[in-house]
Amino acid sequence: MAKMFDTALRIDAAGPAGNPIINNLRFLRHPAWYALDRIAPEFPGPVVPLTGRNGSVVLLRGEEAVRQYFTDNDTFHRLSDGVFTLPEGRPWSLMFDAVITFNGERHRRSRKLLMPIVHKSAMEHYAVVFAGTFKRTRFAAGGDEPFDMAAEFLDITRANMLTCLLGLEPDEENVALAYAVSRLLQSTLNPMVFMYQKERDWTPYGRWTRQVAAVYERLAEIIERRRAEEPRRDALSILCHTTDENGDSLTTPEIAGELHGMFAAGFETTAMSMTWALLTILGTPDLEVSDEEQLDAVVKESQRLIPTVPLSLPRRVTREIEVDGAPPIPRGALAFTAPLLEHHDPAAFPDPGVFRPSRWIGARPSPYAFLPYGVGQRRCLGASFADLQIRTTLALILAAGKPRLLTTEVDYRIKSGATAFPKKPIMVSTGSHPAAAGPITGTVTKLWKRSPATG
Template identity: 30%
Template sequence: MLRLMRRLPGLPLPPALTLLPYLYRPFPFLDAMGKRYPEGFTLRFPAMPTPAVVFHHPDAAKEIFALGADDAHAGQINAVLGPILGKTSLLLLDGKEHLRQRKLLMPPLHGERMSSYGARMIALTEASIATWPERERFPVHDRLQAITLDVILRVVFGIDEGELFHRLRERLVGILELATNPMFLLPWFQRDLGPLTRWNTLARALREADEMLYGEIRRRRASGERGDDILSLLLDARDEQGEPMTDSELRDELMTLLAAGHETTATALSWGLRWILASKSLGARLVRELETEGALPGLAPERIARCALLDATVREALRLQPVVPMVGRVLQRPARIGGYDLDRGTPVLVSIYLIHRRPDLYPDPTRFDPDRFLRQRFAPHEWLPFGGGIRRCIGMAFALYEMKMILATILARAELRLPLFGKVREVRRGVTIAPSRGMPLVMERRAS
C-alpha cells in the first residue's frame, strides 16, 4: 500500500474544533489555512475516517479534474444531501450510472435551448421588481431566490401557474429554507427526534412534495402531455440500452435540479449586485453597454447575452465570492496529486475560493475588477466556480445566462443603492456561502 511520501500538514486541533470555523466562518478560516499552508493542507472532520486533503494550486485542481469516472468518486462527498435529493440524484451517483444520468440531463440545459428561456427570465424579474418597496431598506436575496425558483420551476416542469405550482412551490421553499441550516450537513442531525424538531418538519414537507412530484410525473406519463420543459424531455429520454428513466430517478433528478439550480444562482446574483452597487462607475458602464448592444429599451435576450462587460461582471462576482467554496472527490485508486502520493480512499478537495484569491493569477485579488476578464482568458482550473471535469456543474451555461438576464433587467428597471449602514458578511446557507442579513439594499425609484 502506498503511503503519503511527503505528508501535508494540518491543524493540530480536534476535528470538532476544525469543523466549527469551517461551518460558520468559512472564508476567514480558509484564508488563514491558505496562508499558513501554501502547498495544501489536511482537514480532519468528525466521523471522517480519513483526513481530507485540500489543494489550492491550479495545477492540483487540473490533476483532480482529470481523474476518470473509476479513479475518483464524488457521491460519497455529497452523501449528506441524500435524504433530500434521493439516492439516484446526479450529485450522489458515481461511475457508469452517473455518466448515464448526466447524458440524459445534459441536452435541456445547453446551447440553443437557452435562448427560449430568456424572455421568461426577464418577465419574472420585471414582475418581481414591480413589488419591491421604494426608498426603504429591504433584503433582496429572498426576492432573487423567488425569481430563480420560479425560473427553474417553469423550465423544469413547464408550469408557472395553477394550484399544483403554488402548492409545490410552497413546499419546496419550506424544504430548501430548512435545509440551509449548516447543522444539517452533519449526519448526526439528520435524524427524526420527534414532532417538534426541524428534521421532522423537513421530512414531512419532503413527503408532501414527493406526493406532488410523483403525481405530476404519472399524470404526464399517462396523458402524453409534453412541452418545452425538462420533465417533458426526460420523460422521452432513452439511455444507450433504450431504457427510459424510472419514476424515482425522475423525482430525484427534478429535486436535484431545483435544489442545485436556484439558491446557488440567487446567491451569486446577490453578490454581483452588491459589487455593482459598491462601484462608482460600473452600473453606468453596464447600462451604456446594454444601450450600445441594442439590448435597451426592450431587453432583447440575445442582445443581453452578447454584452461582454456584463459577462465579465458575472464571472468576477463568481470569482470573488464563489458560492460553493470547495468541491471534492474520494480517490478510488492511489493517485499523485500536487506532487503527493495519496492512498485509495483519500478525500481530495479543491479550494475554489483560495484558487480564486491567488495573487499570481488574479493581481490584487480582493478587489472587484470585472475588467480582468476582458483583458485575459482564464483556464478551467484557474476560474472554477462550477467545479470541473466529469462532475462540472451541468447548469453552468444556464446559470451564467440567467444571471445576465436578471442583472440586465434589474439595471434597466430599477435605480438601486446600498444602505448607508450595515456591513455585509459571508454566511453559510447549507452548502453555499451567501451575504448576511439577506443582502439589504434600497430602491430609489423604479424605471419605466
C-alpha cells in the same frame, strides 16, 4: 460524523495545529474562513490537511492539484457513501441520488439523459421565462420603498425554477413546494437527524424521512402528469419524454432525485450569485456597464471576488494517491478544493482583492484557476442555465435604472450547505431614496479589499 471522516488516517503533510475532530467541524461550519484564515497564509499546498499529519480531511491547492481533483474521477469520487442515508426499498429512497453525486457509468448515463434540458431550444424558452419573471419583480415595479435584494433574488430564482424546471406557475401552493424541496438538503445539516436513524414519530430522522416522502409524493404526481401530456418546453416534460439510443429513459424516482438535485444545486446559489454581482456593481459608483461584454466581465469578476460556493463539494479518495508531488493522500480521506483560494491566487489574478472587471476583457484564464461551476466532466450541468438567468436578470435590472444601495455593512457567511449568503438584508431602492454613504464594510471586505474599480 464517522461516515463523513476517519480521524485515524495519517498523512505526512503540514497543516494547522489542533484536534482533528474539532478542526474538521470548524471547517464544515464555515469552510471559507477556515481556508482563508488558517490555511491560506501558511500552507501553500498542493495538499493541506485540516490538521497537520491527520489525513481525514484534506484541501487541494493550485492549478495542477485542482486539475487532478476534477479529472481523475476514478480516484476522487463524489460523496455517495451514506451521508444522506434513506431507507432502502421505498419509492422515495432515491431522492438524494442525482447526477451531482453519481460516479462512473451511472454518472455518464444520467448526464446523457439530462443533456436535452440545456439544449439551445430549451435555453431560448428559459430566456423568455426569465424576462417574464423580471416584469413581476420589485426591481421592475419602481418606487421608493426599500427592499432586500437578496430576498428578491431568491423569489426570482424560485419562480424561474418552478416555471422552467417543473412547468408550474409560481403561485402560493407551488412556491411552498419549492421551499419544501430546497429544505430537504438543509435539514441534513442538523447532526441530530443522523445520530439515531430510526423511523420513529419522535426522532428527528423520522420527521425528516416523512418530509422526504411528502415531497416525493408531490413530485411523483407532477411527473406522472407530465408523462401523460403532450411534450412541453419545461425541463420536466423534456425529461419525461427523453430516451437514449437504446430506448433507456429515467424512471419516476430517478427524475424526482434529479429535480431535487437541481433545486439543491441551482436555487440559492444562482440567487446569491446575482446578489454578490449586483453588490459589486452598486458598491462601485463609477462603474459603467453598457454592453453584454462588460456585463459578462462584471459577472465573472464578482464570481471570482466573492464566490457563492467557496469550497467544492467533497470527494472521497478511493485509493492512496499522490497529487503534484505532495505526500500521498490516504484512501478514505475526504478531499476538497477551494475556489475561494484559487480565485484569490495572485499568480493567476494580480491584485486579487481588487474588483477589476477589465481583467476579463479579451482574457481567458486557466479553467483550473477560475471554477465557479467546477470544470471538465464534473462541471455543473446547470451552469448555462444559471449563467443565462444571471445575465438576463442583471441586464434587465440595469436597463430599468440602477438601484440605489442603502446598506454598506455586509457580512459574508455560509448559511445553507455550501452557499455563501449575506448575514443581514442588503437594502436597495429603485426610487429617489438617497443612496447610502461610504464604501462597503463588513466581513465581505476580507475578500473585497478595495472598493474602487480599476477598469
